[in-house]
Amino acid sequence: MQRFFPALVGLVIVLAVLSSCMFIVRERDSALLFALGEVRETISSPGLYFKYPPPFENVVYLDRRLQTIESRDPERIQTAEKKNLLIDYYVKWRINDPRLYYVTFGSNSNAAIERLQAQIRDALNAAVNVRTVRQVVSSERDTLTDEILSAVSKRAAPLGVDVVDVRLRRIDFTTEISESVYRRMEAERKQEANRLRASGAADSERIRAEADRKQQEILARAYAESQARRGAGDGQAAAIYAESYGKSPEFYSFYKSLDAYRSAFSVHDSTLVLSPDSDFFRFWNNAAGNQPAPAR
Template sequence: MTKIHYIIIGAVIAVVLLSSSVFIVDEREKALVLRFGQIQSVKEDPGLAFKWPFINEVVRYDDRILSLDTTTIEVTPSDDRRLVVDAFARYRIADPRQFREAIGTGSLATAESRLEGIINPQIRAILGQDGVTSNTILSEDRAGLMQQITDASRTRAQSLGLEVLDVRLKQTNLPEQNLEATFARMRAEREREAADEIARGEEAAQRVRAQADRTVVEITSEARREAEITRGEADAERNGIYAEAYGQDEDFFRFYRSLTAYERALKSGNSSLVITPDSEFFDYLGSPQGR
């Protein structure tokens, strides 16, 4: 081997050693430098960092705010009305050293399982304490209860190297069997109210119909009375006219009445009349003078 070969081999070894001893810490993460599983240092600032090549190991943890959806649990407030609670938490890895010592080589899922084991008991304890009813949980006091759950969970999660930022109750519902019973009770109550409204409406309709019928009878009776009065006045006026006409010319009046009788008796379609020709009915027809 020539000297150049040794230089090239040395350069390659130097590059390999340098690349193995340098690593980059992203601004979104924190890193632990381990040697045979033991923590040597914590790298929290972003940028270049160094370690012993082939001896040290780098473990990275997410430094961003993480989210955990807890499993649905049942709680029993002080009014013994069970509720199904679904919550979520916001947290971050605040102390990578403490986190590694508590979780070991476990994954983030392991940490979240243990965190959930902290949060859910706090939800049960705080929502089940004296004076907290289902109405309290569903009222404006809900925010204060969530803050209590957050504070209690934050204190207990410090042993895991985690910082609990917030715990929120997503849903607080009745259990399925209670929900059906509640809906049935609500339906029965609404049906009873509807029946009452229908009965009151029928009663009001009966009153309106009775009043309308009474008004119809009164108006009809008044119209008939006025019609009878008008008819009577017309008959009286007609009789007066007849009487006056009869007084002015008795012969003409008798002649007019006879013509009217002929017109009514001899209409088409009337029954046949059998009358002797010398009947008084034909006096004006048989008289040459028309009398």
Template structure:
């Protein structure tokens, strides 16, 4: 009984060993090549379960997803011989497994090193043909697109790698260049500020002059209208007074005398020498205003 159990266990272990060395799985996110004594016999194994011969066959698996190459910042020169520190990255993936394995021996580090060299060379040449202004703003997208297309053709043929995209994350200027650029930008901004202030003062003077002119016109028109109204009012008042006093001249004389008394005696310190028999005291002596007989 013990011998049978032992034989069964040995058999199972043998089966497991043979299966582990003959069966293999290629996942959906992987690409694989089948080697026979180091020579490629199947350059693109499809995903799924496959069989190989132990000792004779070897399977190499590679990641088929899009990978990222984060390059180290490099110093490049523009056409004006101005240096800049460029930080870039690239997206790539394996397109031809056989070519990739032959060119890099299946080592991802080798592929990254080759791509890094090619991308830096392309960036250096592209930046060297453009000015600082073009690199920073105007033509950077065009530069990246042209670089991706030109390198992609080379990497496909030589390394079996598809270069999906190349992008610049950041562009920094060296300290000595940054200081000069900052100084020039500061001078330019100050010039623009002075220009804006000058235009603002000019517009302010124009607005102020127009406001003063409108104020003068409004005051003149208001004074004119006020004088017209005042003249009309005085004319109407004079007409009303004239009509009223015409109806009773004696009453008019009496009211005028009362007004004269009020104005004459409004200040206690005033001294006035008047003949008692003058017309000024006519209504004080007689309420009817009759003159005294001599």
């Protein structure tokens, strides 16, 4: 056993030296290979690699995955109207140049996050200070985001960082301007509602006037047509009456008298004050219509 102990110790030492000469780069990492404290190579492809054992060469790993920075507290930023807004944001970024990133920040990711947050605050102030509340909240929000992303990307590139996206997650009003903003919004909504009501009333009057005009035109045409037809009917009736009278004047007089009786006595409790020998009753007791000789 004592004979094999030195050989076993030598084998362990050899294995330790060999293991220190190998390193693995994972898919999510980039590796910086240092030779006597100086960066000799940057490795971004995953795989198994070899190097000299420490202290001749050593390896530092950097995470190259997409990372997120979220604002801890909303940033208080002033608009062009001297009104304060509370803006909450998040940023997506990754290490673009491992060598430059390590030279700037070392392996301390907190330092990189603090530097990026400072740059984002500066870009937010520069973009929001020249805009009104309405522009920041609604009309130019996309343009504002693009300006911030462009500014932060340019300032982060020399640090070895690639800023992928910047988003304004929430924009709130401070307490001192919330009431004034709500009052202004309420006044604008009321003004819009009044405009719509006035427009609707005008349309209603126009539609009603148009309907009345068409109604009068239809009634006028109908009345004219009815009068024309009534006149034609009266003419035909007069012609028929004339023809009938010409054929038998006695029967025509008798028929018209019966029609007069029917009309006169169709109403209950009707009273006529007439002389019995008047012409109205000439067919009452005599079908021939001859009046009796007056009594002496």
